[in-house]
Amino acid sequence: MRSTDSHGAAPAMTPAASLVFTTLLSHGPLTRAEVGRRTGLSPAAVTKAVRPLMELGYLVEGVDEEARPAVGRPANLVWVDGGRALFIGIKVTGDEIIAVLSDLCCRIRISRHVRLTGRETEAVLPALTALVQELLTEADGFGVRVRGLGLAISGDVDRANGVVRYSPFLEWRDVPLAEIVGTATGLPVTVDNDVRALTVAEHWFGAGVGLSDFALVTVGAGIGCGLVVHGRVVSGSHGVAGEIGHLSLDPLGPLCHCGNRGCVEAIAADPAIVRAVREATGKQVTTAAEALDLAHRGDPGVREAYARAGEAIGKAIGSLVNLLGPERVVISGEGLAAYDLFAEGIRDAFAASAFGTASQCDVMTRPLPFEEWARGAAATAIQSFIGSETYEEKQ
Template sequence: MRLKGNLPFMKEINRRLILDTIRRKGSLSRADLAKETQLNPSTVTRITAELINEGFIREVGYADSQGGRKPILLNLVADAVHIIGINVETTEVIGVVSNLIGEVLYKITCPIKDTSKDGILQVITQTIQQLLDAANNDGRSIVGIGLAMHGLVDCDNGIALYPPAFGWKNLAIVSLLEEKFRIPVQLENNARAMALGEWWFGAGKDLSNFIAVKVGHGIGSGIFLNGEIFRGINFVAGELGHTTLLVDGPLCDCGNYGCLEALASTKALVKRAQRSLKEGVESQILTLAGSPEQVEPEHIFKAADNQDPLAIQLLQDMGRYLGIALANLVNLLNPTKIILGGDILPGLEHILPILQTTVHSRAMEIPAHKLIIEPIKLGVNAVSIGAVSLILEEFFSTKRPNLKKDLSIWKEKQT
């Protein structure tokens, strides 16, 4: 679309429009870019020359031609800038360095030993510093840091409001990290970050309406509506784990009873396995874990792979609860696709069939008819790449509210 308005803004927006069009469409000629963006050909020629000079795009060969001179193709320089993505889980911090097309260049994992505010800040800082050192040693400068955390976050003000596994509230983490590293930081909830990563590079790529559900110690979801992620007025949208499934169900960490999280999280899965083992039910889970107190989700997944009856039953119950919750979402939001990720990925083959059956039997026929339910494509890196996508979203943005800096400023951080 042709954009009009204040000249400096329009110039920068048009630069980003061209850059994002090349990112989405792949190699394009200048004439193709003019058609795709509806910009004047002379504007496209001028802007592409600037972007080539700045190292964001390059000429990569020639397109086929029906006659006359073959048009030169332009493509994105994936390593023009680099980004750090940080995923703060309940027991560890996972960090990656990525380029503009989501390729993971470096990855490290640091265990969380101290869950206090100072302890969490320290391990995040340690992870970022190690990634910066690795990138700088290889001549790669970092232009932004995306940070994904579990629980409630204030994206606008950069505050971790309440990560329940850590037990504290209100840490102004973005300002603290920006002050230390002098690099822009963006904060997001981990489930929404996972959805964003899948929209950029995974199973949700180019979809306008889908839901990504992250199942682990907690349960959250990232909701894409009409091509945009939905955060809600207080950035709390997507807290699927705290929707009530059983009125008189087990007590949830939030203080409510019968929440999905109290029934179908990996924490709930382990509790039910422990209870069965203590009641004397025979299972390979006990052999793998050593004692009921040492049971972890991977023991249950492994036992299910070995056709252990208790493990299979536990995972099927989990799938049934998740299916009921997702059927409610299908009726409410009518998505094209539901994508599943998180700590349940290793056991998903035992969960997915009953989950799909439950969704299709309980959701209304029309919204469920063509619904696709499948695993995430980015695997264990989904949230970290989602955190990277927070920076990419700003880097490629053509929306004025997100236009905090022009591309030349991004490039200056590389030198």
């Protein structure tokens, strides 16, 4: 692993240090007293947590000249030095690899797209490792070490062991991705489900900042859901918590690739909508863009397919809100291109299925390009680097 930075040591994160660091990432700059109020740590514990991180240059303390008070002594603030370390984040779709080079505050410095010639590991892995090497070369120009690599993959991903158990879009099964890519690149590798990775970024830097409980629902090639419960991004005992795409709404409905019928994904994901549009029109529609074009031309059969999709998504969100009671549900994904067609269905079905005051949950849309998904992968690498998972397990 190449490095030209002057401080080679990585931080040895205690649970308290990890908590302070993540708080400063999302909410900083803060005074030490504000850090203590947000984390529940004593002043002595805050000082103990920040001292080694300052010595290594990951945290900085000083006066914010712009916030200097008109009278009185200016307060010292603590913040994360985003330029102190770099991370690579990669999102793999069925068609391309999207990669970003981010700093420690998960700000994108460089982004790259590479088209795939196939979905087999033999086609994807060489392209992926070549892209990582390209970004490592680019990182040399910043004079800072790349501290980790995050990979975001759709499907059932075992983050603890870095194994892709099953990715339906890539048709991968039991691929030890972290081990393979780590050996090829020399970097610490974190592999996570793509929606969970995006949820980490939204929790720290996006629509979930400051919220203890929220959900991210993604629509497009599949229907995904990331969950934050009591301030933690959760995956559940078996790693598949939040799989609302496989809620079966209609036992007589269309067959889903999971083997069940009437799943949300079998009704509302892009491939399902394309199939429904073909059946409604008899036309050889093959892409979501073609289906969307027909819908905007006013074809009633096509618009009905989108209305059913919206209803399925709304019911799924209603079930989610009834079960977990999040403060906010964020809807994102490439499927938002058709949001005007199924927005009414989502609203009506959610209102009908949400119980009591659960209907007051803030449901909002947030279009995010695929670079943001790659940024989510970088966020998981940062998460591993600062040891926040360790803190969550010990809570």
